[in-house]
Structure formats: C-alpha cells, structure tokens
Amino acid sequence: MKKLLLGDEAIAQGALDAGLSGVYAYPGTPSTEITEYIQLSPLAKERGVHSRWSTNEKTAMEAALGMSYMGKRALVCMKHVGLNVCADPFVNSAMTGTNGGIVVLVADDPSMHSSQDEQDSRFYGKFAMIPTLEPSTQQEAYNMMAMAYDLSEQLQLPILMRVTTRMAHSRAVVELVDTPRQQNELNYNAKASNWVLLPAFARKRNDIVTAQQPQLEQMATDSIYNRYEDGTDHSLGIVASGIAYNYLKECFPNGCPYSVLKISQYPLPKRLVRQLMETCEQVLICEEGQPFIEDIVRGVADMKQVRGKLDGTLPRTGELNPDLVKKAIAQLSSFDFELSTGFAPCEDVVSRPPALCQGCGHRDVYAALNEVLLGYPNARVFGDIGCYTLGFLPPYKAIHSCVDMGASITMAKGASDAGQWPSLAIIGDSTFTHSGMTGLLDAVNENADITVIISDNLTTAMTGGQDSAGTNKFEAICKGLGVSEEHLKVVVPLPKNMEEIKKTIEEEIKYHGVSVIIPRRECMQTLQRHLKQKKAAEKK
Ligand SMILES: Cc1ncc(C[n+]2csc(CCOP(=O)(O)OP(=O)(O)O)c2C)c(N)n1
Numbered sequence: 001m002k003k004l005l006l007g008d009e010a011i012a013q014g015a016l017d018a019g020l021s022g023v024y025a026y027p028g029t030p031s032t033e034i035t036e037y038i039q040l041s042p043l044a045k046e047r048g049v050h051s052r053w054s055t056n057e058k059t060a061m062e063a064a065l066g067m068s069y070m071g072k073r074a075l076v077c078m079k080h081v082g083l084n085v086c087a088d089p090f091v092n093s094a095m096t097g098t099n100g101g102i103v104v105l106v107a108d109d110p111s112m113h114s115s116q117d118e119q120d121s122r123f124y125g126k127f128a129m130i131p132t133l134e135p136s137t138q139q140e141a142y143n144m145m146a147m148a149y150d151l152s153e154q155l156q157l158p159i160l161m162r163v164t165t166r167m168a169h170s171r172a173v174v175e176l177v178d179t180p181r182q183q184n185e186l187n188y189n190a191k192a193s194n195w196v197l198l199p200a201f202a203r204k205r206n207d208i209v210t211a212q213q214p215q216l217e218q219m220a221t222d223s224i225y226n227r228y229e230d231g232t233d234h235s236l237g238i239v240a241s242g243i244a245y246n247y248l249k250e251c252f253p254n255g256c257p258y259s260v261l262k263i264s265q266y267p268l269p270k271r272l273v274r275q276l277m278e279t280c281e282q283v284l285i286c287e288e289g290q291p292f293i294e295d296i297v298r299g300v301a302d303m304k305q306v307r308g309k310l311d312g313t314l315p316r317t318g319e320l321n322p323d324l325v326k327k328a329i330a331q332l333s334s335f336d337f338e339l340s341t342g343f344a345p346c347e348d349v350v351s352r353p354p355a356l357c358q359g360c361g362h363r364d365v366y367a368a369l370n371e372v373l374l375g376y377p378n379a380r381v382f383g384d385i386g387c388y389t390l391g392f393l394p395p396y397k398a399i400h401s402c403v404d405m406g407a408s409i410t411m412a413k414g415a416s417d418a419g420q421w422p423s424l425a426i427i428g429d430s431t432f433t434h435s436g437m438t439g440l441l442d443a444v445n446e447n448a449d450i451t452v453i454i455s456d457n458l459t460t461a462m463t464g465g466q467d468s469a470g471t472n473k474f475e476a477i478c479k480g481l482g483v484s485e486e487h488l489k490v491v492v493p494l495p496k497n498m499e500e501i502k503k504t505i506e507e508e509i510k511y512h513g514v515s516v517i518i519p520r521r522e523c524m525q526t527l528q529r530h531l532k533q534k535k536a537a538e539k540k
Helices: 007-017 032-040 042-047 057-069 080-085 087-096 122-128 138-155 165-169 199-222 243-251 270-279 292-300 322-332 361-373 387-392 407-417 429-445 474-481 495-510 524-539
Strands: 002-006 020-025 073-079 102-108 159-164 171-175 227-229 233-241 258-263 282-286 380-382 423-428 450-455 488-491 515-519
Touching: 002 007, 002 138, 007 020, 007 032, 007 102, 007 138, 007 159, 007 165, 007 171, 020 032, 020 057, 032 073, 057 073, 057 080, 057 087, 057 102, 073 080, 080 087, 080 102, 087 102, 087 122, 087 199, 102 138, 102 165, 122 159, 122 292, 138 159, 138 171, 138 199, 159 165, 165 243, 199 270, 227 270, 233 243, 233 270, 233 292, 233 322, 243 258, 243 282, 243 322, 258 270, 270 292, 282 292, 282 322, 361 387, 361 423, 361 450, 361 495, 361 515, 380 407, 387 423, 407 423, 407 429, 407 450, 423 429, 429 450, 429 474, 450 495, 474 488, 474 515, 488 495, 495 515
Parallel strands: 020 073, 073 102, 102 159, 233 258, 233 282, 380 423, 423 450, 450 515, 488 515
Antiparallel strands: 002 171, 227 258
C-alpha cells in the first residue's frame, strides 16, 4: 500500500508497523505530529498502543525505559531542546541498554523557526555512544524504523533517530509493508546487573558499550543506508548526510558526475570517508546542522582538501536548501548550473508577525500587569516559553527574559536573591508542569520574595493545543509544594475583571514571600474546536 505522508507521519507509521507498544513524548515543533498521528491511528487503537502526552521529555524517556525493561518496543519523541531535558536518562540508557527496542526520535530545527537554539542532536548520539540514524527521504524514515528496532534489540542499545524540519514537515509517497509486525510479548528477561546502575555494574556496561563501538562503525560501513556512489569526475567528492543527500539529488536530476558518499547511519564510517578522500581531489561536506561530520573528517584529512561550513563554502548556520548546495558545488567545480535567484519573498504578501490571538486570556493578564507595573518602574518580569512569550512584543512589551522551559520562576528567584524587587515570573500551565514545579519548590523553601503568575489556558497552545498535564490540579500542586493558601489566587482574565486582577497583582507584589496568581480561561483556539466538536456530536 502507498500513502502520502509527512516525514513525521512516516516515522509514526514505521514505528507502528514495527510492532510499537508505546509512544512517549512531549510536544515540540517539528516533532509533534508523530505522536498526534499515533493518537489517531486505528491500528494503535486496536492494539492499545500507549500514546498519551508525557509531562516532559525526561518522564517520557524514563517511561520508555520501563516499557523496554518489560520487553516491549517504545518510541520517544521530542524536539532538539527536549533532548537537553532528558539528557540524564538518555545518556544513561546506553548503560542500562534495552530489552525491548527503543528509538529516540529527535527533530532538530535549523534556522530556529520555532526554537531558541540550533543544536545538532547527532552530538548527543556520539556523546552517549548510541547509534544514530539520519534518513534522507520519508521512505527511508519509514523503512528505518523497523531496522532501528531490530538493531536496538540486537545490540541492546537505544537508537537515536535525528530528523530536521523539512524532513519532518514535507510530504512524499511512502510504500508501506502489507502486514504490520506483531508487538513483543511481555517478558521478564531484563538483567538486574544491566538495569541497576551501581558503579560496579555500570563500569562493566561502560566497558561493554565502549568495546561495541568498532562493531557499530563496521555496521555503519556495511549499512544499506550509507552508500559510496562512484562518479565520473574525481575533481570533487561530496559527503551528503540526511536531507542534504536529498538536496544533492535535486541539484542533479540527470545524475551527479561526482563521487558521493551518502551518510544516514553513524558512527561515521571513516573507511568510506577515506575511500572518497583517496579518489577525489577536493571533498565537500554537505550536512544540515553543525559541522559534525566535517569536524571528524578534518581531524584525519589534509585541511585544504576539505570544504564545507568551516571554511564558508556553505553557510555555518541556518537551514540548507538545494540552492545553497548548488552554489557550493559551483564554487568548487566547473559544473554549469542554472542558479535560481533563491527563495525571494513575494512582494504581494504582507508580512504577518506572530501575535496573541484576539480574545486570548494572556492579553488580559498582560494588560493588567502592565498597568500595575507603571507604579514599579524597576520591576522585572521573567518570562517563559509558550504563546505568552509574545507578551515581549508590542503592544505589551511586558517580559524581560525567555531562556528555557521553567526558567521564569528560577530566574525570578535568583534575581530576588540578588536584591531585585519586585521580581515576577510568568509561566504557562504546560510549562509549569514540564519544568516549573521544582523551581517553585526552591522558592517556597527559601520563602523567596517573588510573585508567580501561572497563566492557565487549559492547554498546550503554542504547539497546537495538546492536553496539558496539570489541568484541574494547579491549586493542589501549588499547595502541595508549600505555597500558602492566602497567597494562592485564581482570577478569570477578562476585560470586565480588570480591576480585580490588578488589585490581586498589586497585593501579591506587596506580600514579601512566594505568591502564586492563576489567571484561568480556556484558549480561544481550543475553545472554538471544542464548541465545533460539541455541535457535531449534537447533530449525530
Ligand atoms: C524542552 C522543550 N520542549 C518543548 C518545547 C516546545 N514548547 C514550547 S512552549 C511549550 C508549551 C506551551 O504551553 P503552555 O506553557 O501551556 O503555554 P501556552 O502556549 O498554552 O500559552 C512547548 C511544548 C520547548 N520549547 N522546549
């Protein structure tokens, strides 16, 4: 059967067809659609595949370890910065190893379309000594899932699969297998000495995983996803990894005259790289993200022979595209390309900067906050990540920072420790349960003089309205963390309640301890969706 699928959907379908028993994920562009596809999949429903959102990437990775421990296949999905959040279980998962297969799918966002940095997850694979896959096409992404699970169970290691935005978010026709593989049976074969990472056991596992590395490189050398394609013109050789290989193919619809080394499986097969270096005068490294391969190749080669991001032949930052690949090749060869003028923005399209929706509750929160803060010119508002980050932009210009999920509360506390007053934090409901709760506990434990606003729109709006882990539990969570009942206030962010909201903020700023204000009103987008669903249900 053939299906037109996004890269993300091909990955999801590939995992289901490989006998998946659970996906564990926290939303983040461009990875969100993988879990959403599994949530709607009839096969997943029929098989009872777990697909509920996790509270954050660390809880997701650990739940996958639990499923693997019991012998079943698990998928963990996140955007690149999520891998920082689950770095601890991810790196340690190489030490525990796997029982049932685990694939950790990380979607990187070069050009930072919706992210705060451009990190390249391949470094994490190398760092953790975990085999890494980087598909070049949607079909490969689909096929690789079955291979990744088999490999994970054969090697008893998790597998990292790295994709980038265009792979995740563009569609192609994908040929699927006729019969999905059965799920693994529950089993009790997990070896205690693998899963109890006491130093005496972990040292042994560390030796085993380290000793596995030459075997992993040999597997990458022999992999069907890594390919040496000999060309007719040896003045130039090209290493093209992941989606860059796809772009390279687009540059040469009639076939590439140069020798090409396609890389989609790591550790980098250095023997194949050496073969290319020996046969070609110059070598161009095309890879999306940071110069990961280029750094390794430069370590073993004549520097003048290697061209890529480090010498400016390709841009050091941002997304790659076929035009950039063409330009780089034209610079190094006599190939007569017709260079397009690139993707110039159409003049008729008026630019539309992001803005909070009309009727959004975050608007009312910022309107009230700004009025109150007119009386406190030195106030600092530490922001966080979500729709409400748009409060930085005009007309509100209301926040002073946005670093990583949860940093609002901890930064407000640090600023207060430094002597700042008033020190406020604004954080969304999903961000609060993702990474804000522990920071609030720090603040409570030291009775920090901060005012925390948890702007609760009952959803994870920024990434498309996924369920939020703490809905209906925030007052109980805050009380449980030790916030006093008198300084835990709930308001409804509507223009008609402006005076009450302002009064509440003013009072809580004046209170010299931890206070939490929860403005609560459903996101306009999910509200409209829910109303439509309700109407449709009534019609039936
Ligand atoms: C570590 C990490 N994981 C995921 C994301 C993607 N992301 C950014 S904000 C956000 C949650 C926003 O939800 P919420 O805090 O409820 O605010 P809202 O957008 O609903 O206003 C997500 C999932 C991220 N930036 N960093």
